[in-house]
Amino acid sequence: MNDEPTRRQLNRWRRYLADERAEGAVYRELARKRTGEEREILLGIAEAESRHEEYWRARLGDEVGLPRKAGLNTRLMAWMARRFGSVFVLALLQSAESRNHYLSDKDATEQMAADEAIHAEIVRGLAARGRAKMSGDFRAAIFGANDGLVSNLALLLGMFGAGAGQATMLTAGIAGLLSGALSMAAGEYVSVTSQKELLEASTPDPNASTAVPKLDVDRNELELVYRARGMDPESAGRKARHVFAELSRLKEIKDATDGLDADPELAGGLGSAAEGDITEDAEVAETAEDGGSGMSAAVSSFLCFGVGALVPVIPLILGLVGLPAIVLSCVLVGVVLLVTGALVGLLSGMSPWKRALRQLAIGFGAAAVTFALGSLFDVAAA
Incomplete structure (x- = not known):
């Protein structure tokens, strides 16, 4: 291995340095316009880009030179992020992260190549969220x-x-x-x-959960609900038994009180033990497919x-x-x-x-x- 990098290597490292710096700025700009989980995710990617930036800065040492402009695509993404911050920028970033130059560059570490591959999947997920929200x-x-x-x-x-x-x-x-x-x-x-x-038509009747506490535990017809929604018999039976166990626990608490009429909140709890399991998947599907x-x-x-x-x-x-x-x-x-x-x-x-x-x-x-x-x-x- 040569101790002194070639001029071509130095130019390539400087380009990487400029791109990593610019991409980190793009992620931070996108994070500035978001809140909650998406903001944390974008800042996490920006932090990783900063680590890559420091790696190339250390490799260049005294040869770092004057700051260079990033590539045209990266500058375009930065411009769009400042003005729009929309799903279009995330889609561009997804494409950019998928072009992982570090995989074929021996000067980059395996960890950096892996980082870029994971970044592509993270951005793909964020972009998918944005696409799903588009009506x-x-x-x-x-x-x-x-x-x-x-x-x-x-x-x-x-x-x-x-x-x-x-x-x-x-x-x-x-x-x-x-x-x-x-x-x-x-x-x-x-x-x-x-x-x-x-x-x-595919959304469960919200009143169905009120019938669950009255079901015959031995017949276990709740298992058929889960099987009808695509679960295999073993998983459906296990889930139904879990629900009935929770119902039994609530009924024991009820028996220790003055009755359901004295505690409306407890009465509602009997039905809610299975309500989330029955309706959750369909509600998620309805939200995801809602097209305006x-x-x-x-x-x-x-x-x-x-x-x-x-x-x-x-x-x-x-x-x-x-x-x-x-x-x-x-x-x-x-x-x-x-x-x-x-x-x-x-x-x-x-x-x-x-x-x-x-x-x-x-x-x-x-x-x-x-x-x-x-x-x-x-x-x-x-």
Whole structure:
């Protein structure tokens, strides 16, 4: 092992030092805007980044040099953390932590590489919390706008391939906007409302717990409740026996008092012994799957589909005709597809560029197929 590091090593260490310093600042900035458990978790990661920073500072020694700028991605995350502090920053951090350069760098310790791997999972969990809190309105907005862009561009390209005129294309574009927006709104309303109704149907009756103290212990029908909710027979029986043991203890206390009527709180305790076990899982599931109200999702979907579907029609509204109108429509739609694709990529913790290009390819692919079909039925030449 060489005693003196090479210039390439020094440059790499300085870059690591700058990135660790900047990432620690990002976590501290995010923690500043949060409270409770999330704040503690973020500060814990920031402390680990500070340890990594000190490691590289010690390795550099007198060669630490002037402070360097962090990488572009890290600086972007710091900028977003100061201004937004949202789930987007956590998604970016998830992607950044997943690119663990220390795994292949012999100058880094195994513990640092392990730290970064664990950080990625911690941030993934925090980002998942943020995604879960996002209502169905956001989902309807993103996908509604994307559907509006692709469907109306495909419609216009199909009509252009079929030889339709500017007035006909404009009329069809507006009709496609309105019909598609109404269809999307109706579908989103039915989807979200049906989901909530299904969840409500799966939620246990809160009054069921009052029947538990009256059950025959020998029959142990409470075991069937747990088995119906997916527990294996052995675990269900063990859990039911635990509940009945707790009920027996409460009944002994009741017998030592003047009766249930004299102690309403004790009477309630008999039912509550199993209430949490019966209802807890379903309540957690309902909270996790809650996607906002059907009406708000419908309105969001209608507006976003309408805005998306309006984009390819703008050149026709401005009076352009023929090929120039179609080219400008494709350019405008392409830009918006890239933006929405990158946004979805950010939220999923993946590369925004890869998702943006995929969105662009899918959108233009659908439009190209429609154009080809329109060309087969060239009404102008017929």
